[in-house]
Amino acid sequence: MIGVDIEDISRFENRDEKFLKRIFTEIELEYSLSKTNSAAHLAARFCAKEAVFKALSSAGINNILITQIEIYNDESGAPRVRFLDSSIKYKVQISLSHEKEKAIAFAMLDLKDLEKYSYHPCYMGDEG
Numbered sequence: 001m002i003g004v005d006i007e008d009i010s011r012f013e014n015r016d017e018k019f020l021k022r023i024f025t026e027i028e029l030e031y032s033l034s035k036t037n038s039a040a041h042l043a044a045r046f047c048a049k050e051a052v053f054k055a056l057s058s059a060g061i062n063n064i065l066i067t068q069i070e071i072y073n074d075e076s077g078a079p080r081v082r083f084l085d086s087s088i089k090y091k092v093q094i095s096l097s098h099e100k101e102k103a104i105a106f107a108m109l110d111l112k113d114l115e116k117y118s119y120h121p122c123y124m125g126d127e128g
C-alpha cells in the first residue's frame with residue numbers, strides 16, 4: 001500500500017510553539033529547527049505523517065493517530081518512520097523532497113509484514 005501528501009511550505013513558516021508541539025515530536029522539531037529552512041523540513045515531515053496515515057488507511061488500519069508517527073533520519077540522512085507506541089510494529093518506508101514552495105512525501109507500507117496483523121482487510125486469520 002502507498003500514500004502520498006504534498007504541502008505548501010509557507011503553512012509552516014513562523015508557527016508558534018503550541019502549534020509545532022501539537023503536530024511534531026521533539027526529534028522532528030530538533031532536526032527541522034536546526035536547519036536554515038526549517039519550514040521546508042517541517043512541511044516534509046508533516047507530508048510524511050500524512051502519507052504514512054494514508055498508506056495505513058488504505059490497508060484498513062484506521063486506529064493510528066498522526067501524532068503517534070515519528071519521522072527521523074538515519075546516519076546516512078535517509079528518512080525513517082517509527083511509531084511512538086512500541087506495540088505498533090508496521091514497517092513503512094518513506095521518501096521526502098522539498099523545493100522552494102512545496103514539500104512532498106511518499107510512504108509505502110510493507111504488506112508482507114501486515115499479514116501478521118488482523119487489521120488487514122484481506123487477512124483471513126487462518127494462515128500459519
Ligand SMILES: CC(C)(COP(=O)(O)OP(=O)(O)OC[C@H]1O[C@@H](n2cnc3c(N)ncnc32)[C@H](O)[C@@H]1OP(=O)(O)O)[C@@H](O)C(=O)NCCC(=O)NCCS
Binds near residue numbers: 076077079096098099
Ligand atoms: C540526498 C539527496 C538525494 C537529497 O536530494 P536534494 O534534491 O538535495 O533534496 P530533496 O529536497 O529532494 O530531498 C531532501 C530529503 O532527502 C532525504 N535524504 C537525505 N539523504 C538521503 C539518503 N541518503 N537516502 C534517502 N533519502 C535521503 C531527506 O529526507 C531529505 O529531507 P530532510 O532533510 O527534510 O529529511 C542529495 O543531496 C544527494 O546526495 N544526491 C546524491 C546524488 C547526486 O550526487 N546527485 C547529483 C547528480 S549531478
